[in-house]
Amino acid sequence: MIENKILGKLLPSHEIIQSILGGIRDKYQIPEISPSDEGMKVLLRHYLEFDWISIHSEILEKLKMSPDIFPDKYRKLYQVLKNYQQDGINEPDLVKVSKEFRDNFITMMDLFMSQFLPIIHEMDKFFHTIADLSVEYLITGEAREVPENWFLRFYEMNSFGEKVLVMQTNAAVDPDEAAEKFKKKFIATYGKRKVKLTEKHVKTADLLRKRWEGKSYQYLIEEIELTNPDEFEDIPNNRHPASLRRKNDRIRQRLNRMIKDLNKILL
Numbered sequence: 250m251i252e253n254k255i256l257g258k259l260l261p262s263h264e265i266i267q268s269i270l271g272g273i274r275d276k277y278q279i280p281e282i283s284p285s286d287e288g289m290k291v292l293l294r295h296y297l298e299f300d301w302i303s304i305h306s307e308i309l310e311k312l313k314m315s316p317d318i319f320p321d322k323y324r325k326l327y328q329v330l331k332n333y334q335q336d337g338i339n340e341p342d343l344v345k346v347s348k349e350f351r352d353n354f355i356t357m358m359d360l361f362m363s364q365f366l367p368i369i370h371e372m373d374k375f376f377h378t379i380a381d382l383s384v385e386y387l388i389t390g391e392a393r394e395v396p397e398n399w400f401l402r403f404y405e406m407n408s409f410g411e412k413v414l415v416m417q418t419n420a421a422v423d424p425d426e427a428a429e430k431f432k433k434k435f436i437a438t439y440g441k442r443k444v445k446l447t448e449k450h451v452k453t454a455d456l457l458r459k460r461w462e463g464k465s466y467q468y469l470i471e472e473i474e475l476t477n478p479d480e481f482e483d484i485p486n487n488r489h490p491a492s493l494r495r496k497n498d499r500i501r502q503r504l505n506r507m508i509k510d511l512n513k514i515l516l
Contacts, residue, residue, distance in 0.1 A: 253400060
């Protein structure tokens with residue numbers, strides 16, 4: 250993607266990040282790298298001269314405390330979810346209720362929180378990535394590309410036992426590129442689609458529903474003859490047992506194929 254390369258070049262000049270890096274430079278007396286500096290010599294001096302782990306932690310903390318990057322209302326929710334992720338439910342009043350109610354409540358909360366934990370994981374990666382790139386910029390003077398998943402990312406969720414593939418994107422992404430990447434990720438997640446559904450499947454689904462509701466094959470035959478007479482154009486339009494048997498068999502085969510196609514898609 251070209252978008253992540255462009256943003257990466259501009260990231261250190263972002264007003265908030267520029268302010269944070271400026272403060273870090275002043276505090277630790279970190280000089281700026283210029284093109285005239287001797288590359289490896291400067292890199293080695295920078296690497297050995299400063300405590301980059303502490304600098305990284307300080308940048309990370311400043312990013313998370315910036316209300317422009319991380320508004321207070323989201324920070325509070327983030328902290329609640331992080332606490333749950335680390336400690337689980339810590340609610341003293343739960344000891345006052347029955348074990349059955351407590352177990353059901355915990356199960357419900359686990360299911361609810363599981364929908365948010367992937368988002369929390371991505372938020373952590375987001376802040377750590379900015380801190381990583383900021384430290385790299387301080388050391389080398391080079392602005393590297395940001396991750397593609399800032400613009401387009403996929404993650405899997407478990408929704409009541411079903412694997413769900415989620416794509417998140419924004420207006421900066423080329424929709425054709427996003428569609429192609431989603432297609433590849435979809436195949437990697439679920440496998441190649443074995444059946445292509447058509448309008449005939451829609452009509453057959455209507456018949457299958459009526460059959461499952463208890464309608465007889467004779468009822469289905471009469472309905473098809475009224476709504477889609479071409480379906481039986483090669484079979485004499487009479488009530489001879491042989492004709493009815495052929496129509497009956499054709500509907501059975503059609504419904505069975507529908508069930509097999511559904512199984513290939515859903516199971």
